[in-house]
Amino acid sequence: xxxxxxxxxxxxxxxxxxxxxxxxxxxxxxxxxxxxxxxxxxxxxxxxxxxxxxxxxxxxxxxxxxxxxxxxxxxxxxxxxxxxxxxxxxxxxxxxxxxxxxxxxxxxxxxxxxxxxxxxxxxxxxxxxxxxxxxxxxxxxxxxxxxxxxxxxxxxxxxxxxxxxxxxxxxxxxxxxxxxxxxxxxxxxxxxxxxxxxxxxxxxxxxxxxxxxxxxxxxxxxxxxxxxxxxxxxxxxxxxxxxxxxxxxxxxxxxxxxxxxxxxxxxxxxxxxxxxxxxxxxxxxxxxxxxxxxxxxxxxxxxxxxxxxxxxxxxxxxxxxxxxxxxxxxxxxxxxxxxxxxxxxxxxxxxxxxxxxxxxxxxxxxxxxxxxxxxxxxxxxxxxxxxxxxxxxxxxxxxxxxxxxxxxx
Amino acid sequence: xxxxxxxxxxxxxxxxxxxxxxxxxxxxxxxxxxxxxxxxxxxxxxxxxxxxxxxxxxxxxxxxxxxxxxxxxxxxxxxxxxxxxxxxxxxxxxxxxxxxxxxxxxxxxxxxxxxxxxxxxxxxxxxxxxxxxxxxxxxxxxxxxxxxxxxxxxxxxxxxxxxxxxxxxxxxxxxxxxxxxxxxxxxxxxxxxxxxxxxxxxxxxxxxxxxxxxxxxxxxxxxx
Numbered sequence: 001x002x003x004x005x006x007x008x009x010x011x012x013x014x015x016x017x018x019x020x021x022x023x024x025x026x027x028x029x030x031x032x033x034x035x036x037x038x039x040x041x042x043x044x045x046x047x048x049x050x051x052x053x054x055x056x057x058x059x060x061x062x063x064x065x066x067x068x069x070x071x072x073x074x075x076x077x078x079x080x081x082x083x084x085x086x087x088x089x090x091x092x093x094x095x096x097x098x099x100x101x102x103x104x105x106x107x108x109x110x111x112x113x114x115x116x117x118x119x120x121x122x123x124x125x126x127x128x129x130x131x132x133x134x135x136x137x138x139x140x141x142x143x144x145x146x147x148x149x150x151x152x153x154x155x156x157x158x159x160x161x162x163x164x165x166x167x168x169x170x171x172x173x174x175x176x177x178x179x180x181x182x183x184x185x186x187x188x189x190x191x192x193x194x195x196x197x198x199x200x201x202x203x204x205x206x207x208x209x210x211x212x213x214x215x216x217x218x219x220x221x222x223x224x225x226x227x228x229x230x231x232x233x234x235x236x237x238x239x240x241x242x243x244x245x246x247x248x249x250x251x252x253x254x255x256x257x258x259x260x261x262x263x264x265x266x267x268x269x270x271x272x273x274x275x276x277x278x279x280x281x282x283x284x285x286x287x288x289x290x291x292x293x294x295x296x297x298x299x300x301x302x303x304x305x306x307x308x309x310x311x312x313x314x315x316x317x318x319x320x321x322x323x324x325x326x327x328x329x330x331x332x333x334x335x336x337x338x339x340x341x342x343x344x345x346x347x348x349x350x351x352x353x354x355x356x357x358x359x360x361x362x363x364x365x366x367x368x369x370x371x372x373x374x375x376x377x378x379x380x381x382x383x384x385x386x387x388x389x390x391x392x393x394x395x396x397x398x399x400x401x402x403x404x405x406x407x408x409x
Numbered sequence: 410x411x412x413x414x415x416x417x418x419x420x421x422x423x424x425x426x427x428x429x430x431x432x433x434x435x436x437x438x439x440x441x442x443x444x445x446x447x448x449x450x451x452x453x454x455x456x457x458x459x460x461x462x463x464x465x466x467x468x469x470x471x472x473x474x475x476x477x478x479x480x481x482x483x484x485x486x487x488x489x490x491x492x493x494x495x496x497x498x499x500x501x502x503x504x505x506x507x508x509x510x511x512x513x514x515x516x517x518x519x520x521x522x523x524x525x526x527x528x529x530x531x532x533x534x535x536x537x538x539x540x541x542x543x544x545x546x547x548x549x550x551x552x553x554x555x556x557x558x559x560x561x562x563x564x565x566x567x568x569x570x571x572x573x574x575x576x577x578x579x580x581x582x583x584x585x586x587x588x589x590x591x592x593x594x595x596x597x598x599x600x601x602x603x604x605x606x607x608x609x610x611x612x613x614x615x616x617x618x619x620x621x622x623x624x625x626x627x628x629x630x631x632x633x
Contacts, residue, residue, distance in 0.1 A: 012421050012541065012559040019539050148526065173530040176428035185426040185532065394425045398535045405449050409539040 001051045002386075008192050009386040017386065019409040020393040021055035028058040028111040029396070034074065034120035036063050037288040039226070040188055040315045041117050041144055047191045048389055057393075060111070064103040064121045069095055074120045075263060077158070080151040081119065082230060082310045088154065097123050113138045113396045118145065122161040138399045142169040144188065144312045146333040147177070167399045171313045172334045182402070184395045187334060188313045189388035190322060190379070195291035197322055200299055208296035212284055219249040219362055222301035224294055224319070227255045227268040227285075230310035232330065234274055235351040237281065239307065242355035247362050250280040254297055256288040298323050303361045303368070307354050308332055318383040321345065321375030326361045326368040328354050338383065344375040416544040417551060417585045419558055422565035424457060424534035431531040434522045436479060439471070439529055440510045448499040449533040452572070455493045455502055457534060459568050459609065460561070468605060469493070471506060471529075478527040479520050484513045492605055494571045538565070548590060548627065552620040555582075560609045567612055568604055582616065595623050 002014055029052060035042055045061050052059035066074070073092045080086040100123040107124060108114075110133050116124060122141060129135050141162050147155065147170075159177070162168055167182040176183045190197055209216050221240060225231040233253055240251040253271065268285065275281040286293055298304060304320035304327050311333030318338050320327045327345035329335035339345035346357040361368040401407060429450055433439035443451070454470035467473045467489040476485030487509045496502045523529075541562055545551040555563075566581035574581075580599065587596035598619045602612060 010559060012423060012561050015421065015541060016423050016537060016539060170428065173426070173428055173532055174526065174528070176430060176530065178430035183428040183430060185428055390423070391425060394423070394535070394537055397537075398425060404535065405533070406536045406538065409537060 001054050004193055005384075005386050008380070009384045010381060013384070013386045013390045016390050016409075017055065017393060020390070020397055021052075021057060023397060023409065024112075024393065025056040026058065027113065028060070028108065029113045029115070030108045030111040031059070031061045031115045031117065032064060032107055032121045032124065033061075033117035034064050034066065034071075040313070043194070043196070043291075044189065044191065044385065044388065047194060047385060048392075051385075051389060058111075060108060062107045064100065064106065064124075066099045066103075066120070070099045070120075077119050077154060078145060080154040081145050081147045081158070083149045083151065085151060086154070088157075093157065100124050101127070111137060113140065115140045115142055115392065116165075117142050119143075119158055122158060125161055125164045128164075138167065138396055139165045140167040140169055140395065140399065141165040142186075143175065144171060146172075146175055146310055146312055148172075148174045167395060169395060172337060175333075182399055184391075184398070186388060186391040186395060187337060187383065188315055189383050189385045190315055190318045191385040192322060196295050197319060198295070200292070200296055204292070205296045205299050208293050209300055211293070212282065212297075214252065214282065214297075214300065215250050215280070216300065218280065219247060219303075220252060220301040221249055221303050221305065221358060222252045222254065222297055222320075223305040223307065224254045224298065224316045225306065225308070227253075227264050227271060229263075229267055230308055231255075232307050232309045233267070233271045235309070236305055236307050236354070237271070237274055238351035239305070239354035239358060240281065242352065243358045243362070244280070246359055249302075249358075249362070250282060252282045252284065252297060252301070254284040254286055254294065256286045256290065294319075295323075298325060301325060303328065303358050305354060305358075306330065306335060307348065307351070308335065311335055314338070315383075317345070318379045321372070321379045324369070324372035324376045326371050327375060328357045328361075338378070339375075340378065343371070344378045345371055414546045415585075415589050416546045417554075417582075417589070419541050419543040419545075419554060419562050420538055420565050421541045421559060421562045422569055423537045423539075423561055424453075424460065425537065427533050427535060429531040429533055433529045433531075436475075436481070436484075436510065436514065436520050439474075440507060440514075442529075442531055443471070443503060443506055443510075446531050447533060448503075450531045451499050451503050451506075453533045454531070455491070455506075456499075456568070456572060459604065460564050474529045478523045478529070481513070481517075481520050483517075484510070487513065494568075494604065499572075536569075548586075548592070548595075548620060549624050551582075551586075552617060552624050555613060555616050555620065560613070563609050563613055567609075567616075571604075592623070595619060 031045055033041055049059045049061050073096050076086040104127040109127055110129055169184050169186050170176045171187055173185050223236050298320055304325045306314045306317045306329045308314055308330040313334030317327055317329050317335055328348055329339050331347045331349055336347055339347050341347045348354045431442050433442050458469045467476055467485055472485045472488035475481050475488055491505050493502045543554050545554050570581040583596035583599040587593050602615050
């Protein structure tokens with residue numbers, strides 16, 4: 001697989017992956033999360049695991065199982081970590097712990113490196129082997145959520161688990177906390193070879209346009225995201241309504257449901273109601289495996305938005321930039337790391353701001369094209385899958401060589 | 410003859426970002442943190458700024474924050490003028506930053522807190538160094554390598570070497586050209602490139618231009 005990225009990803013990333021894999025050859029590396037489908041984490045793991053296996057790492061991916069109460073609770077924790085007020089009771093916390101306790105048999109706790117994604121499986125650290133094989137392995141907790149301003153009582157509960165890890169990994173410096181353990185920053189990534197990002201032929205793009213009845217004679221504005229209030233789909237519609245007064249255009253809101261998101265349907269209904277009968281607002285609820293369709297929608301669009309008001313990282317921004325599209329994003333989470341304002345896109349703070357930038361792009365195609373090209377190069381250097389694989393391996397290796405600031409390979 | 414020449418071996422530096430957990434929301438907190446934070450964090454925010462490709466306006470992360478988040482442009486300009494490669498130790502750079510902040514605070518009203526979310530987050534890095542498998546033995550090979558090598562390699566040999574070698578002003582490229590190829594004039598011209606005024610890509614461009622001139626002259630038999 002690594003050869004497929006040659007000529008696409010920076011050579012230095014590929015070289016470092018090879019060097020680190022030589023050092024870690026034969027060791028086991030287990031990733032644990034709570035869903036196989038939906039969301040950026042699952043998408044990346046689908047590609048990263050075989051990539052690592054091919055490089056001689058015994059990489060695996062385990063998924064914990066939970067019931068509706070468990071996922072309802074973890075959705076609440078997700079919202080509360082992003083700053084919402086939620087109510088938590090002791091029986092809820094007990095159930096959360098119990099589900100993890102039950103799952104301990106489904107996870108290889110003796111792996112040389114265990115990487116736990118997000119809060120759902122965080123308590124598994126309590127079942128780390130205390131003796132024998134696995135006693136000295138590396139446990140890393142990877143947080144994909146914007147926890148820069150969490151509900152304090154929730155964070156203090158979750159922190160009790162986090163501090164037991166060797167290393168915590170956050171997506172953005174401002175998400176990091178003052179913790180007594182190693183804290184690394186690893187930004188997420190997109191896979192340039194996946195169905196979601198690979199080049200598509202005009203025929204493939206056209207077919208998707210036909211399938212969803214997209215009006216190709218109008219300028220297209222797109223936001224791809226789960227139907228979640230933090231993605232501000234209502235704000236996007238408001239921005240579109242302002243632009244519509246000046247430019248004939250259509251808005252596509254495309255998203256897929258995630259198995260760990262019970263609120264999605266309610267938000268979707270609210271968005272449909274708000275859109276009313278405007279035939280130029282196209283709401284698409286796509287199955288999680290419709291990657292090629294998402295790719296085609298992005299490639300046929302003229303402007304792509306990610307107008308989130310809370311965000312983990314907002315990888316759809318990098319996806320759009322990889323396709324050389326002019327982008328507009330909310331100034332939250334990891335979006336400002338991807339959008340260098342005025343260079344690789346525009347960062348906005350309101351629906352009005354989004355509307356103004358959409359109009360700028362639609363009226364200045366040269367600027368839109370230049371920013372799109374700069375965006376693609378920025379993504380190539382910073383947000384491709386190979387860079388993230390490089391970083392996970394490096395963090396594992398650095399955690400095993402604790403205290404060193406310079407490592408020669 | 411070239412067999413006896415010690416080749417120039419290109420290395421690469423990749424830095425993995427680490428959080429210190431410290432942050433500052435105003436200038437007083439910033440000063441306090443700078444005075445206490447590990448040397449590695451100062452090194453990252455000042456010396457490794459050049460790895461970021463100069464997309465930003467100032468010359469280190471502290472001045473960038475002072476200008477953009479704290480909105481104190483005069484302070485940002487003063488901090489921006491601190492050239493880390495003219496100091497012998499990182500502690501000396503730290504003291505100079507503190508001196509500039511103290512000087513600013515003594516004659517200007519204390520700025521308020523930055524907008525929530527725009528705090529300064531103190532990071533550091535773990536640097537991984539590895540050979541990229543490119544070795545050159547003469548000026549022409551060296552020119553081709555400079556034109557195509559990864560920017561992280563140029564950072565390592567042109568910027569990082571100034572701290573690594575402890576000599577304050579010398580880069581790996583000019584050292585090799587002077588001491589192995591015995592081309593002092595070329596070495597001096599490379600040393601004359603001000604690292605402060607250029608991005609890594611522009612450093613690449615300038616070194617290529619200089620080398621091309623001499624390689625062409627060598628090919629055409631013009632005696633330098």
